[in-house]
Amino acid sequence: MTLSLNVQDIALKKGHKLLVSNVNLTATSGDAISLTGANGVGKTTFLRCLAGFTPPHRGSIQLVENDSQLDGVSIIENYSHYLGHAEALNPARRVDQELQFHCDYLGGTDLSLREAIARLRLGALLDLETRMLSAGQRKRVSLARLLMVPRPIWLLDEVLSPLDIAHRALMVDIMQAHLSGGGIMVCAVHDPLPFDTRALHLTRPSLEEIGNA
């Protein structure tokens, strides 16, 4: 199965403010896109738009599977994982409860849950309440759903930033395994990823583009 994500000439707005315009992107199975740009330029908004949380102000996002275009499918419901800054962990619940919920809700199996826990070395954290976790540990818990429920498109928003060196290396391995298995990854980063990626640099629109919007 080959999958391709085509973004044509999209413009994004936040409120009335034009964030970016004329963004084009074609990513096919195995592609990793590193999304860069200054703070506030619209990286998170772009990723959320790809996931389908917010419609673009202009332009289109299409998903093509084995040369047939998928119309009207929700990318986030079926094809992608979106990991943002918020880890969606309730401070009053234990790590194992939250992981079990993410797994059951998104359609994972008990086996995939156990494998994800082992792969991300979460075993020692399972019976802690999530409010006890450090930022890096919280991020690792939220990363588990990438492995529990296999989906081809990963939309990741600076997921490596809070991790320590050993877990960054582990996560890079996991990302490469995902890509070599035919996945697509769009990752907002400030530090470059240590493997081959295509760069997509977002810049503020020119005054003329703001005037036209």
Next chain:
Amino acid sequence: MLKASLALLKRDIGLSWSRGGGPILAVGFYLTLMAMIPLSLGPETQVLARVAPGLTWLSLALASLLSLERLFERDYEDGLFDILRGGKLPLEAIALIKCLAQWIGTGLILALLTPMVMIILGAPVEAAGLSLVAAVLGSLSFALIGGVGASLSLGSRKGGVLIALLVLPFYVPPVIFGAGLMQAYLTGAPITQALGLLGAYSLFALALCPIATGAALRSALN
């Protein structure tokens, strides 16, 4: 989808108990309010027995308001909706499940206390069964309508008062039907009319509120 729904329901019911004790707070509020009634009206049993049904329903409506603010707010701040929208359930179903969890976690417990409270205030013991049925129906509509208010005020600071203002007018019909039902029972008038209207209002809320809540959530999340 069933597995996802049950997982969400289980999570929310569990959270209602650990989330700063929502049901315990509501029960405490309800009982304290009821304890104040004889203190403010005086201890004459005839007066109390006459006002017991109306005041019980008023207190039930107010106690149902208490934990509404946290219904969606916490998950909204935590970013849980990013995960919830990544599943197969539409926002309308998510809204319905969260309101049902709110009802089971808080409203149903208040409803179970209602006959006891009414009897303590002087209503006859025979009215217990009917008042329980009415309170169960009423608290279901309170939770569902409350969900609409909670979702509309999502993202606004100090949403609690806003929710109360939005929601209380829609709490009026169940209060009228519920209290009227008890008055009718106590005076020996037929009860089917009030009970039918109360049931109809709850079904109406069950059918329409999840759609309204889902739409409000969608607009708040975009």
